[in-house]
Amino acid sequence: MKTRLRFAPVLAFGLLAGCGSEPAPAPEPVVAAPDAQARAQAAMKDFSERLRGRLREAMTRDGAPAAVDFCQLEAPRIAEQVMAEHGVRLGRVAVPGRNRNPGNVAEGWLQELAVSFQAAVDTGGAPEAQVAVLRESVPPGVELRMARGIRVEAACLMCHGDNIAPEIAARLAEHYPQDRATGFREGDLRGLIWSEVPTNPETTP
Template identity: 35%
Template sequence: MMNKYVVMVSLAVLLSACGEKAEKAEAPAEAPKAAEQAQQAAPAAAPAIDQAALAEEAKSAVQALGGTLKGELEAAMKAGGPVEAMSICNTRAPEIAKAVSAEKGLQVSRVSLKNRNPVMGKANEWQTAVLNDFEAKKAAGADPATLAHAEIVGGEFRFMKAIPTGEVCLTCHGTNLSPAVTAKLTELYPEDKATGYKLGDLRGAFVVVKNLTQ
């Protein structure tokens, strides 16, 4: 009887040990599963931002705005002189900027330290800083036509391209304006600051902004 009891106890111990070994053998299988779940739950890494590509996109938008506006102004100058051109600039420039912005998926505009339009052309804080930097570089000998700036701040890509004063600009932005031009400026822009420029002066800049978080 005693031998039978000993055999039963020994068998129970062996079965228990086998059960523990089986559990231990199965345990490692949980680790890969947990790792896989953690990997699936982890957020995907943000894609790298190609600032050079964004700058090229911005330059394309600047060319679209500047080229279209220049073409319409030249046509107006031939048709009715500088007074007619100012009327076109007053009405068409905002429309062209809006159309280019919608087409390119960007915010495209023009700003200046001496703005003509009291609302649309006034530079904000960071634009003013860039314009002042352009002025400093021009004073050091840089060609205004080559000046550009690009940066990414708080999920926003910002680009500015300097606008040098050309010969045709002096008709409405120079130091020797005709009485007809002066009268039209007073009518359209009673708070105008954008006169007194000389050839090659920095008139302002094109501005392109793209929201990178959308």
Template identity: 40%
Template sequence: MNPRILTLVAALTSLPLSAAEIDQEQAAARAIAASFGGQLQAALKPALQQKGAVAAIDLCHTEAAPIAAEQARRSGWAVGRTSLRVRNPDNQPDGWEQAVLEQFEARKRAGEAPASLEWFERVAVEGGTELRYMKAIPTGPVCLNCHGQQLAPEVSARLDQLYPDDRARGFAEGDLRGAFSLRKRLD
């Protein structure tokens, strides 16, 4: 287990769940985030290869939320994505997500690989306990078709149409694109 996560877990020993149960929940959250990302990539890659970036944008626009909802339905975790530079305003980070994303950026600047960045915590919230997990999404080469610094005119036009307040452009390979964000209430 990551030392930062272990320290946080140790600090919260007054909350329900054993260390083994915490490890299980973290593993479950990690698997859900990987599955969500894998499903999204599996849908986007063929659209991008066969029909181009505009088709991939349309597919992401219509399919990302249903994929997240299905992951949530099957797992009992709330599942989503967020970023410091969101494309969809519905994915705006809340205070906790903002703080973790800023920490991810600081850790990346300190030399940690974006693909290795994750956060897990268990916190007391009004009415119970909540587990929270975030896993960084690094910008890969395929991401640059829709999130890169130089976009094709038709890609920019479609993004302008679907997301007039889009801030998710101008990324370079290896940048921190955002993160998968999961929550689970234990009450």
């Protein structure tokens, strides 16, 4: 059937998107200390790509409702692995008041950035174009902080949109009774991916 052939690529594209991945490559901000910035960027890219790949596998193998469990278990593990490999701290946070996992609430510098990214998106900016690289007013032991906006894509809506299938909604309710990460629309700012590079000249590549 033609319908089926048309649908297949859409589904395949959907599966490429991760539970916390972003579609577009980040613009390259220009600042001093390219080493620290390159490390932050490489780690963030790795994190996104691994989440994408592993979520795609989980959805293909076990189906979308089971992929909810995958996101809960694997997203933090993947973050741990990437942090260890790149020697940075890193994670994802939600825009204020819209988190799923209470551990992903934006605080401090991330809360400030989330507010300003949201303001920029509200006035027409693209979520994925919101990038910040901070070298001033970082705590001792930190060389650089970086964050980038995460855009809501069509593929995210099955778990973050308005019309969530009952079996997915049931899994979400089970794991996240306080879930505030639904009701998003395509093109919204979903949250921030961030990375923090420690001051450590010996590990600079």
